[in-house]
């Protein structure tokens with residue numbers, strides 16, 4: 116029974132303070148179990164954020180997340196999700212939308228959250244550094260996308276999720292909702308970039324190319340089979356690119372290879 120998540124969850128806000136002394140770049144560290152204490156989770160999130168900003172964004176050629184990012188870590192396995200990047204403290208959401216967004220995430224007892232407006236949530240009771248980093252890199256990839264596209268795009272991204280929740284649909288939608296395109300482009304990038312960053316650090320990562328309707332394997336195929344770089348794909352994800360069709364067309368107009376790019380999208384049903 117959920118009474119009030121804040122009574123049970125540990126939380127903290129991180130305003131990015133830099134890396135602690137820890138050899139997180141050693142891949143064997145990824146199998147290490149997190150200690151059952153909150154400082155272990157927080158230092159992992161803090162270090163991961165530092166690595167993402169200082170190493171992964173430059174090496175992959177993508178924008179840095181906003182510097183004042185507010186990350187909220189909740190130790191709660193019951194919420195049913197691994198993370199979320201609503202960028203709340205940058206968006207001026209209508210209170211009704213904000214409350215419905217919280218409800219769509221399975222959060223109640225929202226007074227504190229609405230006051231603090233975290234940008235990124237990290238939720239479950241993670242038992243390994245690897246899982247924590249994987250979730251963190253997915254969510255920070257959203258934050259980088261937000262840096263590029265700005266508030267109007269992200270407002271539609273969040274609103275699309277809320278609309279799907281209110282309609283009783285999967286919060287990602289199915290590609291037919293009028294705001295699903297924002298979600299599809301955003302999540303395709305989140306799943307692909309989160310995987311790429313995890314692989315860069317640990318040598319491997321979980322990745323389902325056919326996941327959900329937006330099929331993140333499209334981006335992996337463009338990189339691994341046709342030599343596109345993450346930076347090239349990210350450069351095409353401008354604020355006007357709010358559908359798979361528009362992303363495909365922008366990639367082709369910027370870089371060519373129309374036959375190959377069209378073929379990849381078609382292979383995944385687009």
Ligand SMILES: [Zn+2]
Nearest residue numbers: 253257302305
């Ligand atoms: Zn996501």
